[in-house]
Amino acid sequence: MKILLLGSGGREHALALKLRASASPVDLVSAPGSDALAELGRCVPLDLEDPVAVAAWCAANRPDLVVAGPEVPLVAGVADAVRALGIPVFGHGAATARLEGSKAFAKAFMQRHGIPCAASHTVSDLAAGEALIRGWSYGYPIVLKADGLAAGKGVVLAHSEAQALETFRAFLAGQFGAASQTVVFEAPLVGMELSLHVLVDVDADHATYALLPACQDHKRIFDGDQGPNTGGMGAFGPIPFLRPRDIERMRVDLVEPTVRGLRQDGLAARGVLFLGVMWTASGPELLEYNVRFGDPETQVLMQLLDEDLAALLLEVAEGRLKARVLKLKPHTAITVVLAAEDYPEGAKKGVPITIGSPAVTVIHAGTRKQDGQWLTNGGRVLNLATSAPDLAAARAAIEAALPQVHWPGMQVRRDIGFKALKHAEAGKTVQDPW
Ligand code: AMP
Ligand code: GLY
Numbered sequence: 001m002k003i004l005l006l007g008s009g010g011r012e013h014a015l016a017l018k019l020r021a022s023a024s025p026v027d028l029v030s031a032p033g034s035d036a037l038a039e040l041g042r043c044v045p046l047d048l049e050d051p052v053a054v055a056a057w058c059a060a061n062r063p064d065l066v067v068a069g070p071e072v073p074l075v076a077g078v079a080d081a082v083r084a085l086g087i088p089v090f091g092h093g094a095a096t097a098r099l100e101g102s103k104a105f106a107k108a109f110m111q112r113h114g115i116p117c118a119a120s121h122t123v124s125d126l127a128a129g130e131a132l133i134r135g136w137s138y139g140y141p142i143v144l145k146a147d148g149l150a151a152g153k154g155v156v157l158a159h160s161e162a163q164a165l166e167t168f169r170a171f172l173a174g175q176f177g178a179a180s181q182t183v184v185f186e187a188p189l190v191g192m193e194l195s196l197h198v199l200v201d202v203d204a205d206h207a208t209y210a211l212l213p214a215c216q217d218h219k220r221i222f223d224g225d226q227g228p229n230t231g232g233m234g235a236f237g238p239i240p241f242l243r244p245r246d247i248e249r250m251r252v253d254l255v256e257p258t259v260r261g262l263r264q265d266g267l268a269a270r271g272v273l274f275l276g277v278m279w280t281a282s283g284p285e286l287l288e289y290n291v292r293f294g295d296p297e298t299q300v301l302m303q304l305l306d307e308d309l310a311a312l313l314l315e316v317a318e319g320r321l322k323a324r325v326l327k328l329k330p331h332t333a334i335t336v337v338l339a340a341e342d343y344p345e346g347a348k349k350g351v352p353i354t355i356g357s358p359a360v361t362v363i364h365a366g367t368r369k370q371d372g373q374w375l376t377n378g379g380r381v382l383n384l385a386t387s388a389p390d391l392a393a394a395r396a397a398i399e400a401a402l403p404q405v406h407w408p409g410m411q412v413r414r415d416i417g418f419k420a421l422k423h424a425e426a427g428k429t430v431q432d433p434w
Contacts, residue, residue: 001310002027004058006048006078006091007069008034010337010365010383011295015067015309016040017361018302022310029063035374036364048073051081058082065090065314068271071292075101075149079270088317089270092291096267099289103145103154103184106289113261116253117286118143118186126172129183133164138187145186146171148179152231157188189287191280192434193217194239195297198255199312201321202262202269208323209259211251213238213304214277215297216420221344223415230344231380234416236334237300240391240424250277250284258289270317279430296335296383299363303333303387331387334394336402336416337365338382341409347379351407358401360386376407391421 003019003026005012013036019026020040031054033043047053049072058066066082068074068091077094098105104122111117119138123129136142142164146154154176158164171180197212215237221227254275262269274290274297293301302309306327315321340348347366353374355362363385366378384401388394395417402412423434 001025001064001314002062003029003310004061004063004066005030005033005037005069006046006054006066006073008032008037009069009295009378010363010380011293011298012069013037013363013365014299014302014383014385015069015293017363018305018309019067022308024308024310026310029061031057034364034367035369036367048078049076051077054078055081055085058087059085063087065310065317067091067313069292071097071100071149071290074271074291088314090313090317091271092269096262096269097291099273100291101149102147103288104147104182107184109261109265110286113257113264115257115261115286116284118189120184120186122147122182122184124172124182126169129168129172129185130165132185133161133168136161136164141188143186143188144168144171145184146176146180147182147184148176150176150179154179189278189280189285191278192430193287194242194277194279195235195294196250196254196275196277197293197297197301198258198273198275199316199321199326200259200262200269200271200273201316201319202259202267203319204263204266204268206319207259207263208321209255210321210324210326211247211255212301212326213328214242214247214250215239215294215300216417217294217297218413218416221339221411221413223413228344230339232294232296232337233339233413234334234336235294235296235300236332236391236394236417236420237297237304238332239420240332241420241429243429246430250275253284254286270319279434281431295365296337296380299335299383299385300333303335303361303385304328304331329387331389332391332394333385333387334391334398334417335363335383335385336398336412337380338384338405339380339411340366340376340378341411343379343411347376348409349375349377351376351409353381353407354405356404358384358404360384360397360401362405381410391417391424395421
């Protein structure tokens with residue numbers, strides 16, 4: 001099967017490794033790809049924000065399947081343009097991608113379909129926003145979200161009226177261009193955050209889905225959830241203290257109404273939805289939709305999935321996903337991110353990396369190869385990933401592998417999964433304070 005994979009990061013490298021492990025041989029082409037992806041197939045320099053360019057390449061090269069990694073090409077309409085050629089795409093059309101591309105659209109969707117989520121107000125007017133902040137009655141922090149895509153930086157938790165006003169004015173003044181000219185204000189939710197991925201296949205005549213195991217990401221740069229937010233410093237799954245009835249509750253309260261709502265609204269879906277969930281004292285609430293796989297959650301999910309990935313993604317892309325329980329390894333998987341010295345403020349590039357022989361999977365997120373030497377080439381540089389019978393064993397396997405990979409200034413969190421492990425060992429459930 002000839003597959004065009006869109007993207008270049010750790011998520012795409014993890015997908016590529018799994019695609020290449022499919023039972024049927026996969027001829028992989030990545031766009032734009034990376035030096036690591038080039039070791040698994042050809043790379044072509046396509047502009048993922050240009051549907052015409054991607055469709056032109058597809059028309060000339062006729063891949064059997066296109067798999068979209070990031071959200072940007074989906075929001076730009078790449079999946080629509082390629083699907084118009086009769087080529088199956090794992091990735092949603094632009095109309096559905098608005099669930100990630102516009103937070104105001106996503107909140108209106110959640111409210112319309114009765115999906116539990118934080119109370120919110122959508123505002124585009126300076127005076128109206130200032131009045132809202134001055135009369136804020138939902139408690140602090142005030143959560144301000146730029147409506148559009150802002151490379152993961154468009155959410156601010158304002159801890160004072162002054163900070164909220166300053167953030168709001170900066171947003172409206174164009175901090176993220178058009179993306180921040182509309183702002184969603186949300187009441188703060190408190191609880192345990194988790195990532196729930198669902199394969200979805202929705203069209204006018206059918207709506208099916210298949211759940212992937214719930215994972216937990218670690219967004220802050222330092223151990224103990226300290227320091228600034230990042231794209232994600234490590235993840236694990238499944239979550240040991242989530243009971244089958246907790247998963248069932250998320251399925252009934254969040255997933256079912258989402259899939260039903262897509263169909264009711266005439267929004268076709270052919271890909272993955274990643275639900276950012278906050279499990280609060282009153283149960284799971286939806287923080288956001290992403291219309292793509294999480295990074296680094298994908299690195300975890302690919303360790304667990306015991307299916308032929310190429311066949312599974314094609315099933316979704318062709319609109320014939322069978323609702324079922326996906327085959328999974330009876331393991332817990334974990335990934336830790338090895339990040340550049342100055343991440344998340346910067347991404348110090350060109351530092352030589354030593355990679356010995358770790359007994360885990362090495363995933364390349366931001367690297368470049370020069371004269372046979374791997375160099376840092378991004379904020380999140382490498383991921384180590386593995387699975388083991390339980391979370392403690394998975395953590396130990398990563399600890400054992402860590403000395404094998406290093407460079408001067410490398411940052412790594414050593415506590416991925418630690419809090420969840422302690423929570424589980426203490427016999428606590430998801431209803432106990434996190
Ligand atoms: P989002 O991109 O909407 O997921 O927001 C980014 C991060 O901000 C989330 O991963 C949460 O950690 C946090 N966040 C978003 N919305 C809320 C909220 N209503 N209450 C508390 N934290 C939130
Ligand atoms: N790990 C969070 C994300 O992919 O958005």
